[in-house]
């Protein structure tokens with residue numbers, strides 16, 4: 001039942017516009033990176049973390065891991081140009097026959113019960129992702145003109161973690177590299193080698209911190225969890 005997790009943290013946080021990696025921004029005096037790592041550090045089923053980092057952040061990240069007593073990081077690997085490159089670099093260092101999770105460092109609000117539900121499904125199906133049903137009406141638009149209204153009941157908003165049998169995910173990454181395919185998530189790489197991926201319903205709280213306004217939502221989620229909202 002144990003798993004390892006790859007955490008891509010090697011982005012630049014350009015859309016956040018903080019002038020540094022957004023993972024170094026603090027929520028309740030603790031960096032976003034540490035919030036995310038602590039979830040896995042405190043999960044007894046997590047047996048190791050592989051962290052992909054940008055060389056410019058290496059020194060600061062290592063200090064933070066020490067300061068916050070994060071002990072499960074097995075490997076620090078250099079990130080690549082795209083998120084997919086960072087994860088591929090990490091996958092090349094993994095040694096497991098079991099389940100590997102991929103979770104964005106920029107999603108600090110993931111909770112253990114969701115991880116375990118995802119893991120249970122991945123054990124049975126070899127590929128499972130977490131997401132939530134779309135709430136808004138969705139339309140396809142071209143040149144500012146609506147082309148179609150998409151049937152909402154079949155639309156889900158996809159998050160991380162995503163969980164796979166290691167050998168399956170590695171094969172999917174090798175094939176994508178061979179074909180020059182770049183996807184926006186890990187599941188899309190597995191889908192294109194024709195393996196079914198199961199959706200597990202998660203939580204709308206599992207926000208990805210992307211732009212400045214997300215920091216206000218993040219504060220609200222923290223306050224809600226501390227019971228002061």
Ligand code: CTP
Nearest residue numbers: 008009010011012013014015081082083105106
């Ligand atoms: N990431 C990574 N390597 C990259 C790009 C992104 O490891 N070359 C990581 C980020 O650090 C983040 C996750 O992938 O934890 C999701 O990426 P995103 O939210 O897009 O973060 P950034 O790429 O840092 O932000 P932006 O796209 O605004 O620059």
Ligand code: MG
Nearest residue numbers: 011012013083
């Ligand atoms: Mg990015």
